[in-house]
Amino acid sequence: AQTVTQSQPEMSVQEAETVTLSCTYDTSESNYYLFWYKQPPSRQMILVIRQEAYKQQNATENRFSVNFQKAAKSFSLKISDSQLGDTAMYFCAFMKHSNNNDMRFGAGTRLTVKP
Amino acid sequence: NAGVTQTPKFRVLKTGQSMTLLCAQDMNHEYMYWYRQDPGMGLRLIHYSVGEGTTAKGEVPDGYNVSRLKKQNFLLGLESAAPSQTSVYFCASSYGSGHQPQHFGDGTRLSIL
Numbered sequence: 001a002q003t004v005t006q007s008q009p010e011m012s013v014q015e016a017e018t019v020t021l022s023c024t025y026d027t028s029e030s031n032y033y034l035f036w037y038k039q040p041p042s043r044q045m046i047l048v049i050r051q052e053a054y055k056q057q058n059a060t061e062n063r064f065s066v067n068f069q070k071a072a073k074s075f076s077l078k079i080s081d082s083q084l085g086d087t088a089m090y091f092c093a094f095m096k097h098s099n100n101n102d103m104r105f106g107a108g109t110r111l112t113v114k115p
Numbered sequence: 116n117a118g119v120t121q122t123p124k125f126r127v128l129k130t131g132q133s134m135t136l137l138c139a140q141d142m143n144h145e146y147m148y149w150y151r152q153d154p155g156m157g158l159r160l161i162h163y164s165v166g167e168g169t170t171a172k173g174e175v176p177d178g179y180n181v182s183r184l185k186k187q188n189f190l191l192g193l194e195s196a197a198p199s200q201t202s203v204y205f206c207a208s209s210y211g212s213g214h215q216p217q218h219f220g221d222g223t224r225l226s227i228l
Contacts, residue, residue, distance in 0.1 A: 004157070045158070045205065045219035091157050101146065101165065101212050102173060105157025 004094050006106035013082045014114050020067075021077045021109045023092030029053075031097040034068065034075045039108070040088040048090070051075065053097075082113045117141055121206050121220035128196045128227050136191040136223050138206030146209045147189035148173075148217065149181060151202040158205060164189055165212070196227045 003026045013019035025034070036048040051059045051068050058066050063083075067076045079086055092106040122137040138147065145166050150158040150173075160173030164183040178200060180192045189208075193200060203224050207217040 043203070043222045045207070045217075047216040050216070093157070101148070101163050101171070102160055103148075103158075103217070104174070105159070107155055107157050 004092050004104050004106035006090075006092055006109050008109045009107070010110045010112070012112040012114055013079075015082055015084060017082055018078060018080045019082055019111065021079075021090050021092075021111065023075045023077070023106060025073050025075065025092070025094045027073070027094065027096070029096050029098065033095045033097065034066075035093040035095070035103070036064070036066070036075075036077045037091045037093060037105075038086075038088045039091065040085075045091075049077065079111075084113050084115060087111060087113045119206055119208055119218050119220035121204075121223050123223060124221065125224050126226070128193075128225065130197060130227060132196050133192070133194050134196065134225075135193075136204055136206075136225075138189045138191070138208075138220060139187055140189075140206075140208040140218070141187065142208060142210070142218065143186070144208035144210050144218070145186070146212055146215075146217075147183065148207040148209075149179070149189065149191045150205045150207065151175065151200075152205060152222070153202050161191065161204075198227045201225060201227045 032053045034051045038046045049061045063080045089108045091108045095103045119140045148163040149161040162181040167186040182190045203222045206220045209215045209217045
C-alpha cells in the first residue's frame with residue numbers, strides 16, 4: 001500500500017516570506033502522480049500543483065513550486081511571498097499510474113500566515 | 116456554473132438509520148469520487164465511478180453503497196449508520212483519471228449518535 005507522510009502538523013510564516021512544507025511517500029511504483037491540495041477554512045479542497053513522476057522538471061504555479069526528489073521519495077511544496085489567503089490546511093497526495101483513480105492523502109499540514 | 120454540489124451540508128443521524136448523500140456536477144465529468152475526512156487524517160477514498168452505470172470500491176468501502184444512474188449524479192448511501200461513520204464527506208469529479216484535477220464539493224458534515 002502507498003503511504004503519504006506529512007511530518008509537520010502545523011507551521012506558520014510571516015506574510016511575504018517563504019515557507020516549505022514537507023511530504024514523503026512510500027511506493028514501489030515507478031510511474032505515479034503527486035499533488036498538493038489546499039483546504040481553506042471554507043473546507044473546499046483546491047488543487048495547488050501537480051507533478052508527474054516521469055518528469056524530472058519541478059512543477060511551478062506562480063508562487064507555488066515543488067522540489068521533487070524521486071530517489072528520496074520526497075515532494076515538498078514551497079510557497080513564496082506568502083499571503084494571508086494562503087492560510088489553510090495543505091494535503092500532499094499520491095496516485096499510482098496503474099490505478100489512477102485511487103488517490104492517497106497525507107494527514108495534512110496546517111499553515112498560518114501571520115500579518 | 117455551480118461545479119460540484121453536495122446535499123445536504125449537515126446531518127445528524129441516530130445509529131441504525133439510513134440516508135443518502137447526493138453529489139451533482141454540471142461539468143460533464145466522467146469520473147466521480149466519494150471521500151471521507153476524519154480528524155488528523157487526510158481524505159480517504161470510499162467509492163468511485165468511471166462513468167454512468169459503473170462503480171468501484173476505494174480504500175474504505177465497508178458500510179457504504181453507491182450508485183451512478185445518471186452521469187451528473189453520484190449517490191452515497193449508508194444503510195445502517197454507525198458512530199464510526201461520523202465524518203465529513205467530500206464528493207469530487209474529474210474529466211479524466213490520473214493527472215486530471217479533481218474538483219471537490221464543499222463537504223457534508225455527518226454525525227451519527
